[in-house]
Amino acid sequence: MSGEQALPAFKFLPHEPSLWQLVRQGVGDVGSCIPERILNDFAVQFPGPGSPLVLSHPDLAREVLNDRLGQFERDRFIRRLFRRSWGQGLAGAEGAAWERQRKAAAPFFTPPSVKRQLQAFARETDAVAGRLPEDAETELNSLALRIVARIVFAVLVEARGQIDPDAVASDVPGYIARVVDFSPIDLLPLSERLLDWLNGVDRDPQVSRVRAAAGRLAASRADGASRSDMITLLEGIGPVRDNIGGLIPAALDTTVHGLSWALNTLAVRPEWQARLAEEAQAAGPSPALEQLLLARRVVQEVLRLYAPAPLLARSAKFDQVLAGHKVRRGQTVIVALYAMHRHRQLWVDPDRFDPDRFLPERGVNPAWMPFGTGPRMCIAAQFAQAEMAVMLARLLAQFSLHPTSHQPELALRTATRSRNGLVVRMRRR
Ligand code: HEM
Numbered sequence: 001m002s003g004e005q006a007l008p009a010f011k012f013l014p015h016e017p018s019l020w021q022l023v024r025q026g027v028g029d030v031g032s033c034i035p036e037r038i039l040n041d042f043a044v045q046f047p048g049p050g051s052p053l054v055l056s057h058p059d060l061a062r063e064v065l066n067d068r069l070g071q072f073e074r075d076r077f078i079r080r081l082f083r084r085s086w087g088q089g090l091a092g093a094e095g096a097a098w099e100r101q102r103k104a105a106a107p108f109f110t111p112p113s114v115k116r117q118l119q120a121f122a123r124e125t126d127a128v129a130g131r132l133p134e135d136a137e138t139e140l141n142s143l144a145l146r147i148v149a150r151i152v153f154a155v156l157v158e159a160r161g162q163i164d165p166d167a168v169a170s171d172v173p174g175y176i177a178r179v180v181d182f183s184p185i186d187l188l189p190l191s192e193r194l195l196d197w198l199n200g201v202d203r204d205p206q207v208s209r210v211r212a213a214a215g216r217l218a219a220s221r222a223d224g225a226s227r228s229d230m231i232t233l234l235e236g237i238g239p240v241r242d243n244i245g246g247l248i249p250a251a252l253d254t255t256v257h258g259l260s261w262a263l264n265t266l267a268v269r270p271e272w273q274a275r276l277a278e279e280a281q282a283a284g285p286s287p288a289l290e291q292l293l294l295a296r297r298v299v300q301e302v303l304r305l306y307a308p309a310p311l312l313a314r315s316a317k318f319d320q321v322l323a324g325h326k327v328r329r330g331q332t333v334i335v336a337l338y339a340m341h342r343h344r345q346l347w348v349d350p351d352r353f354d355p356d357r358f359l360p361e362r363g364v365n366p367a368w369m370p371f372g373t374g375p376r377m378c379i380a381a382q383f384a385q386a387e388m389a390v391m392l393a394r395l396l397a398q399f400s401l402h403p404t405s406h407q408p409e410l411a412l413r414t415a416t417r418s419r420n421g422l423v424v425r426m427r428r429r
Pocket residue numbers: 090091092102156247250251252254255258303307308309312313370371372373375376377378379380381383384385
């Protein structure tokens with residue numbers, strides 16, 4: 001039966017890696033250093049003094065991300081990554097500056113506020129879907145980028161014609177690769193400015209165009225017009241331009257990959273597509289969340305299988321013991337959400353696509369943590385799930401998906417991505 005087809009999965013290192021293997025593997029793809037036993041054990045210590053400790057149990061994740069807050073801080077690589085994209089905006093700031101911005105933005109992400117955005121999610125999806133060919137092989141990351149960029153620049157920051165979302169979308173992959181993805185150069189003990197220069201951040205035309213778009217949007221807000229977007233809540237509290245620029249990795253890269261994996265997974269599962277299409281067509285062009293029960297379960301399952309933020313990193317502020325391992329001051333601890341979500345001891349049949357594991361009567365599995373946990377947990381967890389469910393429903397209402405010979409290769413970067421894209425055939429119903 002097609003529903004039993006194996007899902008693409010990340011190829012962990014199969015054995016106890018040597019330091020040399022780690023370095024070789026890690027160049028260009030840090031996640032590929034993690035050995036497969038992280039799917040059976042809950043804590044794996046890399047060889048070498050002070051090397052990272054990798055965790056895959058939800059209790060350990062909570063300890064690092066929530067319970068031992070005074071003992072762990074965001075890792076210096078993560079802080080650098082956030083600084084490049086968020087500057088001093090919400091996700092880049094620490095301490096009181098972060099707290100003020102987090103509190104100010106929170107009302108935008110409450111369930112009633114998310115409910116007000118549903119129509120825009122559907123409208124922007126339909127605007128892209130309406131221009132797709134009748135029957136064609138489609139690269140899903142590009143498609144999802146076009147839809148999500150329109151949503152970001154309609155809902156989170158009202159662009160009002162100041163920028164072209166399609167143009168920004170086409171620059172995003174280059175921007176992410178240069179600004180957001182971890183590069184081996186970042187390991188060098190050099191100043192931030194020099195690292196940016198060596199990484200070519202400021203010389204890249206795609207980075208310049210995305211930054212210029214954020215600048216134009218920030219400047220356009222001086223027109224005094226009233227807006228009801230997320231950025232309005234942060235005006236006067238955090239830097240506007242930084243908060244607009246930061247939405248590119250936070251709101252685009254995550255949701256885009258989530259939607260792409262969902263469509264790719266469904267392409268080989270016609271029976272799930274049929275059920276989703278039926279639900280979506282019954283809900284009509286402007287669905288309410290209560291009408292998308294199946295789509296929401298599919299979204300939860302896809303976020304489990306392809307955690308858009310696969311690895312969360314913190315570093316120890318003091319020497320301490322964690323999961324029976326000595327952790328030294330400054331040592332990196334990685335919460336491997338991807339591994340936690342496919343852990344052999346935490347899930348029944350972990351590599352199988354089964355949205356019904358999220359039926360309310362089955363209870364909540366604490367090992368489902370795609371949005372992290374603790375005070376720096378994703379502020380937009382409800383927003384992102386609703387957005388993904390509506391995008392999925394509107395696409396499935398209008399298109400059937402069919403597999404191609406394309407074989408994705410999973411990479412755990414800042415997002416769980418396919419190195420060679422995701423291609424399916426989309427046929428208008
Ligand atoms: C499926 C989509 C998404 C996933 C899986 C996701 C996941 C995450 C995770 C795991 C974190 C915590 C990082 C850490 O602890 O180191 C985070 C933080 C954050 N996310 Fe999301 N995210 C998604 C979509 C979004 C969207 C649509 C927005 C829109 C504004 C957003 C805004 C943020 C912000 C601002 C933070 C930083 C919060 C803080 O530092 O207080 N995310 N996200």
